[in-house]
Amino acid sequence: MLDAVFLRMNKFGRLINCGQISQYDGAGYAIHNTAKINHLSLTFSGFLYFDYVARFGEARAQLSAWVKAGLIKEQITAVEGFDNIPQGFAGMFDGANTGKMFVKVRHRYDMVSTPHAM
Numbered sequence: 001m002l003d004a005v006f007l008r009m010n011k012f013g014r015l016i017n018c019g020q021i022s023q024y025d026g027a028g029y030a031i032h033n034t035a036k037i038n039h040l041s042l043t044f045s046g047f048l049y050f051d052y053v054a055r056f057g058e059a060r061a062q063l064s065a066w067v068k069a070g071l072i073k074e075q076i077t078a079v080e081g082f083d084n085i086p087q088g089f090a091g092m093f094d095g096a097n098t099g100k101m102f103v104k105v106r107h108r109y110d111m112v113s114t115p116h117a118m
Helices: 002-008 035-039 049-068 082-094
Strands: 014-017 043-046 076-080 100-104
Parallel strands (some): 014 043
């Protein structure tokens, strides 16, 4: 995806890079179109969210305000059922989710009509 991003950048654009969960297993990939960094005078910076621990409270307040104002919309991917927990977990690493990944598991008491049926 980064290769395509380089081709869409404006002059003096800024890119930030955090995460890269797809490469946690050590299987990296070659980045192409990096000449655009120079041709467009781009700024390309990486960071770790741990670098900003001291500002988590500030971020939480600002992001909450944006969510309440409708400026940020939550995106959730959900799979259903206890048996699909492995699929849901693995999906986070292969791009199967958009936003938060949830596995909806029904509580056993929700599946019985009376407490005596257990």
